[in-house]
Amino acid sequence: MNEYKVKILPMQLEVMVEEGTTLLEAQRLAGLEPDAPCGGKGTCGKCLIEILSDGPVRTEKACANRVTQDMTIRVIEKNKGHRLLMEGASQEIDVKSAISSAWIKVDPPKIGNHNTEWQRVKNALSKVYAFRKDRDFKIELPLLSGLYEQLKDNDGMVDTILYKNWVIDIRNKKTDKFGIAFDIGTTSIVGYLLNVETGEQKAVVSMLNPQTQFGGDVINRANYAIEEGVQILTQTVRKGLNELIEEAVQKAGIDKNDIFMASIVGNTCMHHLYLGISPKALVHAPYNPVMSEKLEMRADDLNMNINPNGRVIVLPNIAGFVGADTTGVLIATNFDAIEEMTLAIDIGTNGELVMGNKDHMIACSTAAGPAFEGAKIKCGMRGMEGAIDHFELNGTTFKYSVIGDLVPLGICGSGLMDIVAVLLDAEIIDETGKLVSAETAQSPAALANIDRLVELNKERIFVIYRDEQDPRKNVFLSQQDIREVQLAKGAMAAGIDLMAKTLGIGISDVKKVLIAGAFGNYMSPKSACRIGLIPQELSDRITPIGNAAGEGAKIAVLNYCEFQKSEKITQKVEFLELATRPDFQDCFIDHLSFE
């Protein structure tokens, strides 16, 4: 049987194939991956090529044309971009990662031609990346070491992997390329392993932030860093990320070297500690970060165990305690394109708020979070097995649900909100936040539950679960717990008020409330409004949007333009420093009571 040469443009590939081979198959033999969903049946019209040796003639059926002589064809790239609907995000994004790859054919060295191997690689790349000049390409030095032999052994056909204009790997065969997006929270770290070409999520991994051993909240952790040096905290979190990478590649069954980039979001303190920057500036007035700009670094410089030439991008901070995690929320929600007045709330260990629309965005930070994560609440705990997560009143009977259907061990954030809301409605907590006593109980629900209204160490408490054997295992709400909720909700409500005031709008002008953070999925919007964490008039405009900070990190991995845009967004956001507003204290006190 005769063999013919098929030359494939624009990649300049050449392949010898047997007579009668389809042009689709010829592309595959040349190492390409033509898009042919119909499997070569000639029905999908996706394998668009031009047969240049015939005219040129354009055909949508490479699969229906067979090789009968030497031929030259040109592959027409259809819009091969993947589009992805991000979780909780209002936008579809194009998958256009900073990581790209090109299967190229590099010309062999020729006597009389003085082009170096690298120059010939650049020449081949210029044909694929027509928008770049060849002098724009850069290469990581270690890849040059064996380049002469690699090209020789593979007849010049290699897969080049690029981070923007940097060649960061050259491989003998095509492989999938991955990125990993990290959301470094004060309490937990989540990693999302993504295929950077398709956007497909290959694994999600998470862990307790191992820095927790040095302080549960931002302030304690920052103080530890200031006293003991930031390095120990930096090493700890970087080691944590490497453990997550290890876990993610095992889950997905891939090679660590195939992860070519990572992205990072986190609050300003987590941001600084990850980068090895002392958080001292954050805890002293005027509470600014030391740096806020987005960063592009080499993975090596951050001790991250992905491909040795891989890159890490860090999203920019906004200001003070409004960090790169909030930037992630803004990207994920496409906030700077939103027409209607919107309030985004990210409740983590801190509460970060953004209000506005595409024309004017205001951000602030409040210490709302810790109470809802269990801190400073006597029976408080995180949202894990044994936590009371919901609470309601049926007539005069209280009902609660426990995560894992176990005997209750404590109260998590959503449970705390429900309990306070329900006890307010039941007139067991009055509008100043005072818990009624057995003596002062008047409402039917209070009277029906008078045995729950007791004192412990001279403090009024409301017993939710009573352990008959061991009263130390009782689960209850204390007067002091209610005060903590009041402080948290007062700060957040005051923040919301002052943001609206600064924007020159009324609260009811806010058309949409987006609750980011896992907590947003669990809490009852009704309770949040009842206790005044969110203004009552917005109760039917609340949408939980999941871990939007993490979504932002994922978008940064999958779409480099969005990452670039992120810094511009942060510069557009006006930062409202609550502490410096003369009207803050007044507004805060005003919001301490329940209505």
Next chain:
Amino acid sequence: MNEYKVKILPMQLEVMVEEGTTLLEAQRLAGLEPDAPCGGKGTCGKCLIEILSDGPVRTEKACANRVTQDMTIRVIEKNKGHRLLMEGASQEIDVKSAISSAWIKVDPPKIGNHNTEWQRVKNALSKVYAFRKDRDFKIELPLLSGLYEQLKDNDGMVDTILYKNWVIDIRNKKTDKFGIAFDIGTTSIVGYLLNVETGEQKAVVSMLNPQTQFGGDVINRANYAIEEGVQILTQTVRKGLNELIEEAVQKAGIDKNDIFMASIVGNTCMHHLYLGISPKALVHAPYNPVMSEKLEMRADDLNMNINPNGRVIVLPNIAGFVGADTTGVLIATNFDAIEEMTLAIDIGTNGELVMGNKDHMIACSTAAGPAFEGAKIKCGMRGMEGAIDHFELNGTTFKYSVIGDLVPLGICGSGLMDIVAVLLDAEIIDETGKLVSAETAQSPAALANIDRLVELNKERIFVIYRDEQDPRKNVFLSQQDIREVQLAKGAMAAGIDLMAKTLGIGISDVKKVLIAGAFGNYMSPKSACRIGLIPQELSDRITPIGNAAGEGAKIAVLNYCEFQKSEKITQKVEFLELATRPDFQDCFIDHLSFE
């Protein structure tokens, strides 16, 4: 005594000084180094300032004006650039290193101002580097770690050290900044320690290239790398450079951390081995480098022990065996600005040639060097103590000189040239290169020295020094040695011929011959022409220019524009690959005989 505040622009410095202090002294108290060669006598007119609080009034005598109230002054920068006449170079260069520094006053953090420390550093830098936008500045991450405290402890007054737009160090006080230029030769490595602000040379250090243990010439060394892996050679030379750095800082009495950049020149093989690139491409047709472009790297990535944020620049190669060392020669000689036809010859272990002028430059490489470095010559040795370095004929008596005035141990390159030239004139070598025997001797000098014309192992030799006790210690020239000289000079002469031919000129159109390399300083131009290494008609146009490759490396450290320009020059140079010229063999054979 009263104290007054002096504000100094454009640096935004503020200093409190006693009444009556001169404005010159006030600048010094603010940490500046005003240029006042007269020592404050009011005679040099260099300390140019504007007193803004007075009008403004411009004065050239900051030293003659005293502080009598709070004042604001503006320092006028005169052209403070240093100009340097480079050794052996035809040009004066401006000292404008990629390394610069700025003593700045960073605004303190203020409540209500959300600028980060880094933003405020950028703001201060923008005032000094008015041609840069503040977003252009970048900073090495480790410098941010303690930036908040550093600024606080120093009232915001710090010395910032930049590599181009990158802040690579921030210091509490001003110090000198250094760079080091390396010329990595096949045989020896030279390092030049330079003050990057004044251009002053602080130390010169050199060593035998420690890679010599893996092969004395380029080909043997390349083969070792190909067989055993390039890493061992890379590590060896990098370690060597670090030893030279150690030696240089000790000689100059400075701190390694004050070296902020280094430059590298070397032939293509040394270039590849330093960078860790396999030299395989260099020793297989078509003998191209794997990469030629200039490089800017971090010192860390090349294991170079200078300031941890320092940079290393590597000059570009031209082609084949015409490497970055020749690029150095081109920069040092400002070759691309030369009007008249010029021939530059760099005789090291290889001989590299460039012919042309600013309009057309041609380069080629020949294996001329090894014979003149002692390789393959029976009594050959390097130009060190005990080497016969000059040789002449007085009537019929031969006279030689020996380096160090010792008993001769061998013959170095310049001696070899002299001996062959003198023996040709004495008709002891005939024009075919044959040594006369005692039997065929005819000329008076031959007859007078007939006892020197003997045979050793059936080969004719000419004895130069006879050791009466131990004939093994005799120093002589053998017939085979003359053949080696013929091969070397034939190759070089053919190269020169073909370059002229390609340029379309005659040999006599070459107006200037520049001999680079230490060897150029020692050899006799007359002998070089007599043996035909350089055409006879050029004998009175020869100028030795010293280690011009090394000068090129120094210029690259001291003037970043020259470094940038270097790549453009290499792209303008036409590479003449002698091996592929069909007329080379003919021309080569033609030049084997002596005239």
